[in-house]
Amino acid sequence: MSKTIIISNRLPVQLQISDGGLTAIPSVGGLATGMKSVHSGGESLWIGWSGLTEEDTPPALEKDIDKALKEHGCAKVNLTAKEIEGFYFGFSNRTVWPLFHYFMEYTEFELDFWDVYKAVNQKFADAIIEKSDENDTIWVHDYQLMLVPQMVREKRPNTSIGFFLHIPFPSYEIFRTLPWREEVLQGLLGSDLIGFHTYDYERHFLSSVRRLLGLDVSFNDVYLDHRVIKVDSFPMGIDYKKFRDAALLHGKNIHEKRSDLQVKLDDHKASAPDTKLILSIDRLDYSKGIAKRINAFEYFLNKYPEYKEKVRLIILAVPSRSNVPQYQLLKKEIDELVGRINGELSTVNWTPIWYFYRSLPFENLIDLYTSSDIAWLTPLRDGMNLVAKEYIATRIDKTGVLILSEMAGSAYEMNEALLINPNNFEQQADTLKAAITMPKEEQMARNMFLQNRLERYNVEVWANEFMHALNKKSEGDDDAFVS
Numbered sequence: 001m002s003k004t005i006i007i008s009n010r011l012p013v014q015l016q017i018s019d020g021g022l023t024a025i026p027s028v029g030g031l032a033t034g035m036k037s038v039h040s041g042g043e044s045l046w047i048g049w050s051g052l053t054e055e056d057t058p059p060a061l062e063k064d065i066d067k068a069l070k071e072h073g074c075a076k077v078n079l080t081a082k083e084i085e086g087f088y089f090g091f092s093n094r095t096v097w098p099l100f101h102y103f104m105e106y107t108e109f110e111l112d113f114w115d116v117y118k119a120v121n122q123k124f125a126d127a128i129i130e131k132s133d134e135n136d137t138i139w140v141h142d143y144q145l146m147l148v149p150q151m152v153r154e155k156r157p158n159t160s161i162g163f164f165l166h167i168p169f170p171s172y173e174i175f176r177t178l179p180w181r182e183e184v185l186q187g188l189l190g191s192d193l194i195g196f197h198t199y200d201y202e203r204h205f206l207s208s209v210r211r212l213l214g215l216d217v218s219f220n221d222v223y224l225d226h227r228v229i230k231v232d233s234f235p236m237g238i239d240y241k242k243f244r245d246a247a248l249l250h251g252k253n254i255h256e257k258r259s260d261l262q263v264k265l266d267d268h269k270a271s272a273p274d275t276k277l278i279l280s281i282d283r284l285d286y287s288k289g290i291a292k293r294i295n296a297f298e299y300f301l302n303k304y305p306e307y308k309e310k311v312r313l314i315i316l317a318v319p320s321r322s323n324v325p326q327y328q329l330l331k332k333e334i335d336e337l338v339g340r341i342n343g344e345l346s347t348v349n350w351t352p353i354w355y356f357y358r359s360l361p362f363e364n365l366i367d368l369y370t371s372s373d374i375a376w377l378t379p380l381r382d383g384m385n386l387v388a389k390e391y392i393a394t395r396i397d398k399t400g401v402l403i404l405s406e407m408a409g410s411a412y413e414m415n416e417a418l419l420i421n422p423n424n425f426e427q428q429a430d431t432l433k434a435a436i437t438m439p440k441e442e443q444m445a446r447n448m449f450l451q452n453r454l455e456r457y458n459v460e461v462w463a464n465e466f467m468h469a470l471n472k473k474s475e476g477d478d479d480a481f482v483s
């Protein structure tokens, strides 16, 4: 029987080694949830890195780890600490991530990183070959594994291979600066179907293929030797029901067991009912525009001083890639900015910014979404941005205003949000004012459209549409690709 093989850098389970032994805990992330419909019923295998380096894996536990992963339909690729350094912290996050997000000044072109990236991609490809058959369908995820499709294709010319990029694809002018640009394109073109979040990323990719490889491109088909590769956009959704149900439950439990954070949020509401809460949630990443957002908030308070003591900005920054120097510098910059602004503007009754640098449990995420009057998300470039979608899904009474950067992939589908250019402080200050004063009826009218769309195009639909297009491709039915 043929199966589906899913490949991503990390597995959808986390291993925990304690005195009591080994446990594998399923992750709650968007990808893991989205792939549930594909990754179920014993007909699929998920291959990835377990999160433990070879050095950190006690040899006596090897077999137990494999067994625990197998129970979740997973198999691991073993990586050494040196490989993680060059492949993940190196080429993936010091070359591809900054380049694809247009941070040229942070992009490092290191031959050593590239060599390790190639070797680790080969390890993933070898694991796929070892654990799959010719008839299996293979779905490779994201920028850490862009060479895998071609590496598998060389050994399995007839296998059906799909690839999805979760981050933006840059314009040709930026992409062509990469010393290994042809190899990356050829790696991706080992696929039968290549998916992006938006039509713009798809267009950028096709333009690079045409100009750098000189291949024939017609509409969204690439012609390579005797193969036709399909390129299309599949905007990723969220698990709408999960967020909606959590918010409904949250409303019912309000007077029972409250988290510390919820107690703080409720106290805030009781003591300052007219103070609007403005929420921002991101991984601590320079692409998310957190420092600029804090500066824009200060600009807003100076432009409209009547809102001092009437608004509060909550910043939740989730620790991320703290081994990479740029992320350490950003953390320092944000700490200092928040300290300075709170120091200069706070009053006896008011602190303008509440800043949390940590990962919070899911319940707390829901506390924040449901308690905030406004969500303000200002990435400078973002493949999609799921936080924008999650905030809207939790607004049970349909109130709440979403201010969203035009540079996020999700902005293409969320026209009813207030869309802004994160570099335009004047526009952002005016938009914040418009959000604070927006009548409830208008909020509800906008969110009704947004919620209907999010409910319909949820993450399961996203995964199924991709798989459907990939299966159609292998059956030779090209009608599935008319976008």
Ligand code: ADQ
Binding pocket: 029, 030, 166, 167, 236, 281, 282, 283, 316, 318, 358, 359, 360, 361, 362, 365, 382, 383, 384, 385, 386, 387, 388, 390
């Ligand atoms: P990310 O850059 O991580 O993803 P995003 O899409 O916003 O960005 O997803 C973040 C996820 O983390 C959300 O699902 C959110 O609920 C969760 N999260 C945020 N704060 C948390 C916290 N404190 N504790 C626990 N969970 C938290 C990359 C790309 C995006 C693209 C996604 C999916 O950079 O552009 O949308 O992949 O393709």
